[in-house]
Amino acid sequence: xxxxxxxxxxxxxxxxxxxxxxxxxxxxxxxxxxxxxxxxxxxxxxxxxxxxxxxxxxxxxxxxxxxxxxxxxxxxxxxxxxxxxxxxxxxxxxxxxxxxxxxxxxxxxxxxxxxxxxxxxxxxxxxxxxxxxxxxxxxxxxxxxxxxxxxxxxxxxxxxxxxxxxxxxxxxxxxxxxxxxxxxxxxxxxxxxxxxxxxxxxxxxxxxxxxxxxxxxxxxxxxxxxxxxxxxxxxxxxxxxxxxxxxxxxxxxxxxxxxxxxxxxxxxxxxxxxxxxxxxxxxxxxxxxxxxxxxxxxxx
Numbered sequence: 001x002x003x004x005x006x007x008x009x010x011x012x013x014x015x016x017x018x019x020x021x022x023x024x025x026x027x028x029x030x031x032x033x034x035x036x037x038x039x040x041x042x043x044x045x046x047x048x049x050x051x052x053x054x055x056x057x058x059x060x061x062x063x064x065x066x067x068x069x070x071x072x073x074x075x076x077x078x079x080x081x082x083x084x085x086x087x088x089x090x091x092x093x094x095x096x097x098x099x100x101x102x103x104x105x106x107x108x109x110x111x112x113x114x115x116x117x118x119x120x121x122x123x124x125x126x127x128x129x130x131x132x133x134x135x136x137x138x139x140x141x142x143x144x145x146x147x148x149x150x151x152x153x154x155x156x157x158x159x160x161x162x163x164x165x166x167x168x169x170x171x172x173x174x175x176x177x178x179x180x181x182x183x184x185x186x187x188x189x190x191x192x193x194x195x196x197x198x199x200x201x202x203x204x205x206x207x208x209x210x211x212x213x214x215x216x217x218x219x220x221x222x223x224x225x226x227x228x229x230x231x232x233x234x235x236x237x238x239x240x241x242x243x244x245x246x247x248x249x250x251x252x253x254x255x256x257x258x259x260x261x262x263x264x265x266x267x268x269x270x271x272x273x274x275x276x277x278x279x280x281x282x283x284x285x286x287x288x289x290x291x292x293x294x295x296x297x298x299x300x
Contacts, residue, residue: 021064
């Protein structure tokens with residue numbers, strides 16, 4: 001028996017191919033195009049091999065099954081899948097957009113007229129990379145960008161952490177979590193002080209984040225985690241001490257405003273938790289940082 005589950009405006013069979021993940025992909029390109037034309041939403045077009053190789057199934061199992069990607073794809077876009085190893089209608093769409101057959105996953109985001117709204121995404125299998133393309137497309141189309149999607153796009157990957165100290169790391173973390181350029185935070189101890197570990201967001205470096213933190217009163221001292229990072233900070237005009245201590249995470253002090261709130265139970269990502277904690281501490285609405293499913297869970 002096939003189980004049918006409701007997802008947004010779609011009905012998706014539970015046996016949807018692994019290659020498509022959990023996104024509610026339309027399979028008829030012209031139907032998707034008509035929906036995009038009527039709604040004004042961009043089309044999220046997946047060109048993929050189904051059944052496919054390991055890259056195809058892995059992309060479906062990870063990126064296209066990530067809760068934040070799925071929420072954004074189903075609510076802010078019209079997702080449609082084009083099988084690059086099928087004939088008929090699929091092959092016609094493939095030829096129209098000059099996509100190669102029997103290929104690894106390719107994502108293109110376009111308007112209803114077929115004009116690309118973001119660079120073609122190929123040979124990249126990271127959710128943050130897709131999130132950044134989705135943000136760029138929505139921004140270019142002058143559509144609202146969900147806060148949770150922007151948070152995912154900001155997610156840091158290989159950045160070295162920066163440590164800043166302040167009088168109280170509860171208020172310091174809340175202050176830092178609201179700053180542009182901050183991906184995520186953790187509270188702890190370093191050099192005998194209460195500090196916040198900061199991961200710079202994608203496209204930002206430690207120096208720019210440190211300057212914002214000091215300028216906003218979120219920090220009184222900066223600690224570099226490597227000699228190269230300290231050199232970059234000093235060259236940018238930031239006084240920084242090179243730490244030789246090991247950061248000791250304090251789970252009982254982390255996300256102070258969030259930890260006793262019901263929102264702590266809706267499965268927030270580290271970046272979401274950083275933003276929501278900052279919003280709660282400042283008395284701002286945290287809902288823009290939640291996916292529709294998380295918001296519904298909160299209401300329940």
